[in-house]
Amino acid sequence: MAASSRPAPGIWKRGDQEVSLARLYALRAVYLFFAVDGFLVTLPLLLDHSPERHLFLGVKGGLWIMGIIGVLHPLKVLPVLLFELGWKMVWLAFIGLPHWFAGVNAPRLGEDLILVGLLPLALAPVLIPWGYVWRNLIRAPVERWR
Amino acid sequence: MTHVSLLRLNLLRAAYAFVAIGILLVIWPSLLSHRSDWPLMNSVVAGMMAGVSVLAALGLRYPLQMLPVLLFELLWKAIWLTMVALPLWTAGRMDPRTMQSVIECLLAVVLIPVIPWRYVVRTYVTQPGARWRRPAAEEN
Numbered sequence: 001m002a003a004s005s006r007p008a009p010g011i012w013k014r015g016d017q018e019v020s021l022a023r024l025y026a027l028r029a030v031y032l033f034f035a036v037d038g039f040l041v042t043l044p045l046l047l048d049h050s051p052e053r054h055l056f057l058g059v060k061g062g063l064w065i066m067g068i069i070g071v072l073h074p075l076k077v078l079p080v081l082l083f084e085l086g087w088k089m090v091w092l093a094f095i096g097l098p099h100w101f102a103g104v105n106a107p108r109l110g111e112d113l114i115l116v117g118l119l120p121l122a123l124a125p126v127l128i129p130w131g132y133v134w135r136n137l138i139r140a141p142v143e144r145w146r
Numbered sequence: 147m148t149h150v151s152l153l154r155l156n157l158l159r160a161a162y163a164f165v166a167i168g169i170l171l172v173i174w175p176s177l178l179s180h181r182s183d184w185p186l187m188n189s190v191v192a193g194m195m196a197g198v199s200v201l202a203a204l205g206l207r208y209p210l211q212m213l214p215v216l217l218f219e220l221l222w223k224a225i226w227l228t229m230v231a232l233p234l235w236t237a238g239r240m241d242p243r244t245m246q247s248v249i250e251c252l253l254a255v256v257l258i259p260v261i262p263w264r265y266v267v268r269t270y271v272t273q274p275g276a277r278w279r280r281p282a283a284e285e286n
Binding site: 010011017021024046047053054055056057058059060061062063065066069071072073074075076077078079080082083084086087088089090091094095136137140142143144145146 | 156184190194195200204207208209213215219226227234270280
């Protein structure tokens with residue numbers, strides 16, 4: 001993009017910050033999606049006491065609140081995004097793909113894959129600042145034990 | 147930087163261990179040996195719980211950084227209990243399976259005294275959020 005004409009670090013470089021500004025905004029867009037989706041889709045379901053009683057409704061409600069916090073603190077709420085990525089991978093690995101390969105429920109699975117969110121799964125490897133995750137959640141000194 | 151006592155850190159670790167081991171024993175076996183007619187939403191929730199167990203294991207190393215996971219657990223259970231289960235109960239439409247979920251969700255109350263609330267408020271509410279514009283230092 002136009003980054004080359006700007007003095008470094010522009011919005012694409014992280015410089016001495018944890019992540020680049022562009023990355024912060026990309027993460028904010030995801031949290032904003034949770035916040036708006038929660039407000040428009042989940043909240044009405046929670047409020048109208050429909051016969052739907054599944055735990056999943058509560059989970060979506062929780063994501064709605066975490067999305068609001070995430071817009072302000074995109075990096076601090078990163079564990080929630082990692083959770084989203086993690087459970088989708090677990091579901092695909094243990095439920096989705098075994099069914100697919102066994103030919104069980106194959107027609108239904110097409111819809112299930114979309115419901116579970118194959119798109120976020122495809123986006124996450126690009127969106128999540130893996131360098132930051134590596135530095136802070138794997139390599140960082142462990143919180144004191146004694 | 148807000149100080150969190152060592153006792154608190156280790157209580158948090160115990161909470162993460164409780165969550166991780168509980169899910170490991172209850173959810174993972176059904177993930178590994180499920181029937182093919184498992185309803186989608188049940189398998190989705192099981193997948194979510196399994197994801198929580200992995201992050202809770204990370205919480206043993208970084209109890210404070212992983213707090214959003216505990217907060218999320220507490221939050222969604224509170225939302226489900228108050229906005230889904232409670233109206234069903236007052237309307238007299240509670241069934242045994244929903245009651246089972248209520249009991250499982252109520253277990254999350256052990257998290258309330260363990261979470262360092264003052265740290266949570268400072269870190270996620272009163273502290274300024276991440277930057278919205280290029281830092282001024284770049285213009286030097």
